[in-house]
Amino acid sequence: MKTHFLHRLDFPLIFISLLISSLGLIFLKSATYTCSSDYLSKQMIWLSLGILSWVVILKIGYQQLAEFSPLLYLINLSLLLFLLFAGSPKLGAQRWLHFKFITFQPSEFFKVVLILFLSRHLSLSPYYSAKELKELLVCAGFTLVPMLLIVKQPDLGTSLVLGFLFLLIIYLWGIRIKYLIFLILTALISSPLLWHLLKEYQKKRLLIFLNPHLDPLGAGYTVIQSKIAIGSGGMWGKGWLAGTQSQLNFLPEHHTDFIFSVIGEEWGFVGAGFLLLLYLFLILRAIRIAKLSKDEEGRLIAGGIAGMFLLHIFINVGMSMGIMPITGLPLLLISYGGSSLLTTFCAIGILLSIDRARRFD
Amino acid sequence: MSITRLRIFSFSTVVLFTILFFSLWNLQVNHYSYYKQLSDKNCIRLLPLPAARGSIYDRKGRVLAEDRPLFILTLIPQEFFAQKREVREWVLTRLSEITGVCKEEIRDRIERKRRITPPFVPLVILKGLNRKEISAVEESGLNLYGISIQVIPERYYPYGEISAHIIGYVGRGEREEEERRYGYQLPYRVGKAGIERSMDEYLRGEDGGEEVEVDHLAREVRRLGVKYPRKGGDIYLTIDIDLQKVCYQLLAKERLKGAIVVLQPFTGEILAMASYPSFNPNDFIEGATEKIRQVLTSPSSPLLNRAISGIYSPGSTFKPLVAIAGLEKKKIFANTYFYCAGRYRIGNRFFYCWKRDGHHWLDVRKALAYSCNVFFYKLGERLGVDTLRNFCLLFGLGEKTGVELPGEKKGLIPSREWKYFKKKEEWYKGETAHFAIGQGYLLTTPLQMARAISVIANKGYLFTPTIILKPKFRSLLLKKLKLSSKNIEIVRQGMQAVVEDPYGTAHSLMIRDMRVAAKTGTAQVKGKEANSWIVGFCPFEHPQIVFVILIEQGGVSTHRVGIARELIESWKRLVKTEKGNK
Numbered sequence: 033m034k035t036h037f038l039h040r041l042d043f044p045l046i047f048i049s050l051l052i053s054s055l056g057l058i059f060l061k062s063a064t065y066t067c068s069s070d071y072l073s074k075q076m077i078w079l080s081l082g083i084l085s086w087v088v089i090l091k092i093g094y095q096q097l098a099e100f101s102p103l104l105y106l107i108n109l110s111l112l113l114f115l116l117f118a119g120s121p122k123l124g125a126q127r128w129l130h131f132k133f134i135t136f137q138p139s140e141f142f143k144v145v146l147i148l149f150l151s152r153h154l155s156l157s158p159y160y161s162a163k164e165l166k167e168l169l170v171c172a173g174f175t176l177v178p179m180l181l182i183v184k185q186p187d188l189g190t191s192l193v194l195g196f197l198f199l200l201i202i203y204l205w206g207i208r209i210k211y212l213i214f215l216i217l218t219a220l221i222s223s224p225l226l227w228h229l230l231k232e233y234q235k236k237r238l239l240i241f242l243n244p245h246l247d248p249l250g251a252g253y254t255v256i257q258s259k260i261a262i263g264s265g266g267m268w269g270k271g272w273l274a275g276t277q278s279q280l281n282f283l284p285e286h287h288t289d290f291i292f293s294v295i296g297e298e299w300g301f302v303g304a305g306f307l308l309l310l311y312l313f314l315i316l317r318a319i320r321i322a323k324l325s326k327d328e329e330g331r332l333i334a335g336g337i338a339g340m341f342l343l344h345i346f347i348n349v350g351m352s353m354g355i356m357p358i359t360g361l362p363l364l365l366i367s368y369g370g371s372s373l374l375t376t377f378c379a380i381g382i383l384l385s386i387d388r389a390r391r392f393d
Numbered sequence: 394m395s396i397t398r399l400r401i402f403s404f405s406t407v408v409l410f411t412i413l414f415f416s417l418w419n420l421q422v423n424h425y426s427y428y429k430q431l432s433d434k435n436c437i438r439l440l441p442l443p444a445a446r447g448s449i450y451d452r453k454g455r456v457l458a459e460d461r462p463l464f465i466l467t468l469i470p471q472e473f474f475a476q477k478r479e480v481r482e483w484v485l486t487r488l489s490e491i492t493g494v495c496k497e498e499i500r501d502r503i504e505r506k507r508r509i510t511p512p513f514v515p516l517v518i519l520k521g522l523n524r525k526e527i528s529a530v531e532e533s534g535l536n537l538y539g540i541s542i543q544v545i546p547e548r549y550y551p552y553g554e555i556s557a558h559i560i561g562y563v564g565r566g567e568r569e570e571e572e573r574r575y576g577y578q579l580p581y582r583v584g585k586a587g588i589e590r591s592m593d594e595y596l597r598g599e600d601g602g603e604e605v606e607v608d609h610l611a612r613e614v615r616r617l618g619v620k621y622p623r624k625g626g627d628i629y630l631t632i633d634i635d636l637q638k639v640c641y642q643l644l645a646k647e648r649l650k651g652a653i654v655v656l657q658p659f660t661g662e663i664l665a666m667a668s669y670p671s672f673n674p675n676d677f678i679e680g681a682t683e684k685i686r687q688v689l690t691s692p693s694s695p696l697l698n699r700a701i702s703g704i705y706s707p708g709s710t711f712k713p714l715v716a717i718a719g720l721e722k723k724k725i726f727a728n729t730y731f732y733c734a735g736r737y738r739i740g741n742r743f744f745y746c747w748k749r750d751g752h753h754w755l756d757v758r759k760a761l762a763y764s765c766n767v768f769f770y771k772l773g774e775r776l777g778v779d780t781l782r783n784f785c786l787l788f789g790l791g792e793k794t795g796v797e798l799p800g801e802k803k804g805l806i807p808s809r810e811w812k813y814f815k816k817k818e819e820w821y822k823g824e825t826a827h828f829a830i831g832q833g834y835l836l837t838t839p840l841q842m843a844r845a846i847s848v849i850a851n852k853g854y855l856f857t858p859t860i861i862l863k864p865k866f867r868s869l870l871l872k873k874l875k876l877s878s879k880n881i882e883i884v885r886q887g888m889q890a891v892v893e894d895p896y897g898t899a900h901s902l903m904i905r906d907m908r909v910a911a912k913t914g915t916a917q918v919k920g921k922e923a924n925s926w927i928v929g930f931c932p933f934e935h936p937q938i939v940f941v942i943l944i945e946q947g948g949v950s951t952h953r954v955g956i957a958r959e960l961i962e963s964w965k966r967l968v969k970t971e972k973g974n975k
Contacts (some may be wrong), residue, residue, distance in 0.1 A: 077617065081454065159744075172919075185497065200402075204398050204402070224828040244619065246618075247618075247620060252604065252617075253439065253604055256604065256617060256618075259420060259428065260428050260431045260432050261432070261460045262417070262420050262421060262428075262430075263421060263423055263424050263425060263427065263428025263429070263432075264425070264428040264431070264432035266421055266422070266425045266429065267421065267422060267425070291836075296417070296420075300421060300423040301417060301418065301422055304417055304421070305414060305417060308410060308413055308414060308417070311410075312406070312407070312410045314406075316403060316406065317407050319399055319402060319403045319406070323396060323399050324400055326844045331399075335399060335402065337416070338401070338402070338406075340407065342406055345413075346410075348407050349413050350412075350413065352416065353413075353416045353420055355416055362444075386528060
């Protein structure tokens with residue numbers, strides 16, 4: 033039976049993600065108002081590519097995509113390996129692959145690829161308590177390899193996101209809580225051992241990650257400026273393009289990682305709170321799709337994506353307000369950055385595909 | 394099962410968002426007035442605390458490079474531009490009165506820099522204020538309008554040109570640390586050449602900074618965070634700056650392009666390494682644009698350290714090594730005599746000795762003393778190109794010596810394979826003859842030659858030369874070569890005869906109360922005057938120094954022996970006064 037392409041789509045999800053990203057363009061305009069580089073047009077191009085990715089993913093379907101996930105996993109892993117040896121240092125990190133006119137960050141895509149891969153793997157071996165431990169270890173292995181490669185880049189934030197996604201997916205799969213606790217305890221106990229293996233500068237970086245005030249001219253400065261920006265926004269904000277803190281370049285990286293500060297300053301509690309509500313709706317919608325999914329695979333994938341969204345938003349907004357350590361995690365759908373935007377759109381495309389499959393049943 | 398867990402997941406999401414809402418409320422509603430006031434007055438100020446870079450000393454503790462305090466006049470744009478127009482004009486007028494710089498010029502500097510730096514970062518308006526200017530600024534009350542005086546360390550090289558190639562200089566660098574992504578970057582100094590570059594990480598230290606909250610009178614109210622700077626490490630070089638000065642002036646006073654290396658043959662410690670023409674590293678620090686441009690565009694490349702980065706044919710100074718090869722391979726013995734008729738025929742070509750009427754019969758000692766070419770053509774023919782190449786490698790030619798300086802060149806040792814690869818031709822016998830007298834394709838650096846001659850001076854040890862005395866970054870690297878000490882002694886006697894034989898090529902090196910061994914070399918250069926070499930060591934019995942002198946286009950080396958003589962006599966004087974002081 034041939035159906036219209038737009039038939040049976042989750043329009044609330046489409047509406048909310050397009051709303052957030054359009055708002056994002058408005059915020060980005062303000063954050064880059066004084067910059068010479070044309071971030072806005074580039075972001076719009078990525079946005080169009082993102083929408084295009086929905087069409088492609090809906091055509092393929094999430095099950096097909098999950099079937100390809102081992103291949104995607106391998107491709108992405110080899111890109112990470114390639115970066116390890118040949119990456120170009122930008123801002124001190126080797127995260128980006130440079131092509132002619134775009135730069136591209138494989139670790140961003142890895143989040144979605146890992147979700148697909150682990151969900152696929154676990155859904156093929158339905159839950160039996162006898163196989164539980166074996167699956168746990170296999171998945172842990174598949175997660176640890178990219179984690180280590182990404183830590184090397186060095187990008188601790190993304191690496192921890194992968195670890196979190198792994199825990200979330202095996203939790204949703206149904207692993208016994210005692211194993212989960214055991215796993216977390218092992219990680220905690222082994223961390224002091226790993227500490228000794230780290231080099232001096234890596235230790236320093238971790239300490240600053242945990243306590244930005246150790247580096248008052250670096251991360252510590254940014255946290256204070258960000259808090260001032262948000263705090264001075266008050267209830268109603270200073271108005272679009274009127275945020276002094278961010279407009280005057282007080283705040284480094286305010287078009288990427290710290291864009292929430294610009295929003296808080298210019299739109300106040302009302303605006304920033306509204307944005308948070310939109311995000312909350314987005315995540316709950318994703319969890320709803322997981323609940324309604326017709327198969328285990330879809331459930332795990334949708335759950336994993338919801339978790340990825342949650343973690344990004346919580347950490348990014350949290351660090352802007354000084355309650356979370358500073359990581360390089362971008363603000364979902366809003367921060368400037370092609371790889372991250374496209375990844376998010378692909379993830380939403382997959383959600384749409386999962387939901388659509390249910391509606392056909 | 395899974396559905397329950399998804400419910401728990403939804404619940405956690407709501408909890409986490411509640412936390413976010415709560416913090417947002419706390420910042421924007423509860424503490425609004427506090428942050429509003431901080432934001433309005435822009436009261437957060439960053440004070441960089443730059444780390445002092447480590448000093449560099451010579452072997453006797455005399456300063457070769459150090460940080461000196463430099464007073465700079467700065468302006469914080471956000472505080473300056475918060476003033477009314479008339480006030481700003483008044484501030485500029487006052488500044489102009491105090492410093493003597495024209496008002497338009499100051500305005501121009503501010504406008505130019507303002508566009509590229511964040512408003513809280515102090516702009517440097519003027520560098521190097523004197524005491525009078527400092528007190529005038531401090532009394533003027535200009536600090537209310539964002540003007541202040543800061544002290545920053547600036548590099549200074551007391552010996553300027555003399556030690557420029559060894560020490561190098563520092564310049565602006567980019568930081569490559571991840572955490573710099575957030576926050577603001579201090580102007581950052583990084584070594585661009587010489588020891589400053591190769592030991593940059595050790596010398597550098599770590600910059601600190603302070604973040605303070607100030608009130609509307611620019612007084613510090615609260616310190617928000619501080620990171621103290623850590624001073625960089627000091628380095629003592631093996632260089633003796635007195636001897637270095639002597640070497641540099643020997644070249645500079647006659648404007649001789651070239652290099653002089655003096656080192657200790659038993660430790661590999663470099664006592665002096667001069668290269669001419671040179672440059673003044675202080676020009677790079679001050680940013681003297683015109684002088685820097687001259688240095689960079691000069692055809693005689695003053696930045697090049699000719700002692701390690703200049704590559705030259707060694708000419709006849711290579712002959713002692715060939716002599717050792719011949720003795721070791723038993724192609725000749727101490728009492729083997731060859732006849733020099735002034736020329737020697739290989740294939741259908743004649744190869745000439747520098748003395749056209751020939752040296753007649755001579756043994757290896759005399760051959761070295763008179764620098765006979767024919768003797769070495771014949772010896773080279775018996776040894777062959779492969780053996781010559783192997784002995785070059787044994788003496789450390791054609792490879793970096795491993796001294797702690799950047800930009801060292803390898804030079805070149807020709808071989809059959811190299812020739813075939815490069816020129817698509819086989820190796821000719823005539824080329825072996827050229828090789829055996831140190832001409833042709835063979836290329837070395839003066840430091841490589843100093844190391845090779847040291848093997849003869851110290852009777853068989855190859856070292857890795859070093860220029861750093863303290864701290865010890867590596868242990869003494871000494872390799873005993875498999876050479877018979879009897880053979881080395883024969884060559885040593887040959888090099889002694891160069892000086893002591895009345896017809897030796899360096900007879901003018903005869904000095905009272907010290908026996909010197911040496912070898913001269915005149916290396917032909919296509920289309921130019923020949924390069925002259927003088928290598929040697931003294932005292933003969935227990936050598937304390939090995940010296941290598943290279944003069945580009947210096948002509949016949951025998952005429953340049955006077956430089957070596959002056960060098961040795963100055964060294965003797967220095968040793969004497971040192972002993973006297975003790």
